[in-house]
Amino acid sequence: MNVLIDNSELFVTGFKNTGILFVISAFFALILGTIVAGMRVSPAPAMRAAGTLYVNAVRNTPLTLILAFFALGYPKLGLPEISFMTAAIVGLSLYTATYVSEAIRSGINTVAVGQSEAARAIGLPFMQTLTLIVLPQAFRSVLPPLFSVFIALLKNTTVAAGFSVFEAGAIRAYLSERGEPLLPGLLWVALIFVLLVLGILTPLQRYLEKKWRVAR
Amino acid sequence: MSSVLFDVPGPKARTRNVFLNVFTVLVVVGIIAFILYRFNESGQFTAKKWEIFTFPRVQQMFLTVIGATLKAFAASAVGSLVLGILLAFGRLADSKWVRVPCYWFTELFRAIPVLVLMMIVYYGLPSAGVKGITPFIAVVVGLILYNGSVLAEVFRAGIESLPKGQREAGLAVGLSKGQVQRIILLPQAVRSMLPVIISQLVVILKDTALGFLITYNEVLYYADFLGSQGQYGSPVVPALMVTAVIYVGLCLILSGIAKLVESKMSSRVKVVKTRVGLAG
Numbered sequence: 010m011n012v013l014i015d016n017s018e019l020f021v022t023g024f025k026n027t028g029i030l031f032v033i034s035a036f037f038a039l040i041l042g043t044i045v046a047g048m049r050v051s052p053a054p055a056m057r058a059a060g061t062l063y064v065n066a067v068r069n070t071p072l073t074l075i076l077a078f079f080a081l082g083y084p085k086l087g088l089p090e091i092s093f094m095t096a097a098i099v100g101l102s103l104y105t106a107t108y109v110s111e112a113i114r115s116g117i118n119t120v121a122v123g124q125s126e127a128a129r130a131i132g133l134p135f136m137q138t139l140t141l142i143v144l145p146q147a148f149r150s151v152l153p154p155l156f157s158v159f160i161a162l163l164k165n166t167t168v169a170a171g172f173s174v175f176e177a178g179a180i181r182a183y184l185s186e187r188g189e190p191l192l193p194g195l196l197w198v199a200l201i202f203v204l205l206v207l208g209i210l211t212p213l214q215r216y217l218e219k220k221w222r223v224a225r
Numbered sequence: 226m227s228s229v230l231f232d233v234p235g236p237k238a239r240t241r242n243v244f245l246n247v248f249t250v251l252v253v254v255g256i257i258a259f260i261l262y263r264f265n266e267s268g269q270f271t272a273k274k275w276e277i278f279t280f281p282r283v284q285q286m287f288l289t290v291i292g293a294t295l296k297a298f299a300a301s302a303v304g305s306l307v308l309g310i311l312l313a314f315g316r317l318a319d320s321k322w323v324r325v326p327c328y329w330f331t332e333l334f335r336a337i338p339v340l341v342l343m344m345i346v347y348y349g350l351p352s353a354g355v356k357g358i359t360p361f362i363a364v365v366v367g368l369i370l371y372n373g374s375v376l377a378e379v380f381r382a383g384i385e386s387l388p389k390g391q392r393e394a395g396l397a398v399g400l401s402k403g404q405v406q407r408i409i410l411l412p413q414a415v416r417s418m419l420p421v422i423i424s425q426l427v428v429i430l431k432d433t434a435l436g437f438l439i440t441y442n443e444v445l446y447y448a449d450f451l452g453s454q455g456q457y458g459s460p461v462v463p464a465l466m467v468t469a470v471i472y473v474g475l476c477l478i479l480s481g482i483a484k485l486v487e488s489k490m491s492s493r494v495k496v497v498k499t500r501v502g503l504a505g
Contacts, residue, residue, distance in 0.1 A: 081461050087263070185348065
């Protein structure tokens with residue numbers, strides 16, 4: 010308990026930055042992931058190929074390597090300088106977007122073809138078919154995997170600690186600098202993650218799933 | 226081909242698709258060209274920055290560190306599969322005293338970031354007096370605890386998705402409960418969950434790169450070391466490019482083997498599609 014109270018400002022700043030990383034990366038990952046999912050179900054073969062290439066390349070690369078590229082490699086390219094925080098956000102968004110796109114794409118694929126054929130048969134144009142018929146149904150089956158993706162993102166933010174971002178994963182380094190006992194400190198970090206995941210995100214997921222469940 | 230979103234294209238749609246194709250190719254080529262231009266402008270392709278990769282010593286070291294990555298992967302994969310099977314059986318046990326602890330074990334270790342688990346083992350335990358913790362042990366233990374818990378859920382979902390008759394028939398011919406689980410349920414569950422198990426193995430392979438952050442001497446760690454060699458022009462970007470090729474190559478080989486095994490097995494059994502969360 011003492012480690013937590015004596016160094017409360019470390020824990021507060023650390024988890025605040027974790028929260029910032031999580032929210033901003035989730036936002037951009039959702040946007041980029043939706044665009045990539047759209048490309049992967051597009052009628053144009055080149056768009057599908059580009060989407061597939063992006064997803065396969067990024068999914069087979071470790072997140073640590075992606076973050077290493079933006080934190081260590083990017084500054085060598087002579088482009089406008091970015092902070093380590095921004096670098097981490099860019100890396101996390103690019104990485105998570107592939108998982109978001111896969112969740113959305115598989116959700117769209119679960120909607121039966123007959124649904125949109127019926128919609129077209131009664132004369133709905135493309136946008137209405139998409140927004141009134143397909144997406145509302147796809148959204149429900151996308152929700153559980155999408156939540157898993159965001160839970161993974163929250164845990165993945167800790168990797169940024171290795172690249173000069175002061176967030177939850179970096180609390181250890183500051184504690185050892187102060188000569189505080191490391192094991193209790195790290196266990197507190199783990200416990201807070203457990204509370205965030207099992208106490209907030211998972212119940213929220215269950216609640217939303219229940220709310221939007223439909224009888225099939 | 227009619228999909229859920231699009232009808233079979235007519236003449237108008239076909240023209241539009243051609244336009245979309247050209248547009249996409251232009252954008253992709255543009256992005257790649259910009260990256261190459263930037264790399265070239267900042268001197269990433271100069272001979273000086275690549276010279277270090279031509280040294281036999283460096284190439285040998287690359288083989289050594291790839292070996293270290295594969296060693297951590299193999300140990301973690303085997304450990305996670307074993308732990309996963311044990312926990313899955315634990316969660317399906319009749320006794321509450323086994324079921325409940327196994328449930329909490331899987332829930333807890335899936336909620337803690339792998340990196341934090343590795344740090345607890347590598348920095349936390351020695352500070353509490355445990356001796357003999359190497360980075361290798363920390364990487365493997367962290368990966369096993371996390372992926373074992375994830376795989377436990379996968380195995381459990383696989384066993385529960387089997388028809389009830391399988392278990393009943395096994396009991397009816399006089400097998401014990403343990404035998405039914407071992408020789409009737411588990412093999413079928415593994416086969417039907419194979420795609421999910423494989424993608425989790427790819428996750429393990431990728432996550433060995435976390436070892437870089439706790440000083441395990443694997444591919445990324447060595448690349449970082451090469452990148453800091455000032456007398457060869459600090460080839461950070463070339464080193465990261467080589468690392469990326471190695472990791473993507475290893476993952477593709479693993480996925481390739483997986484597809485081979487899968488196609489051999491799927492001719493005999495229907496693959497159950499489930500929705501076990503696997504991101505990470």
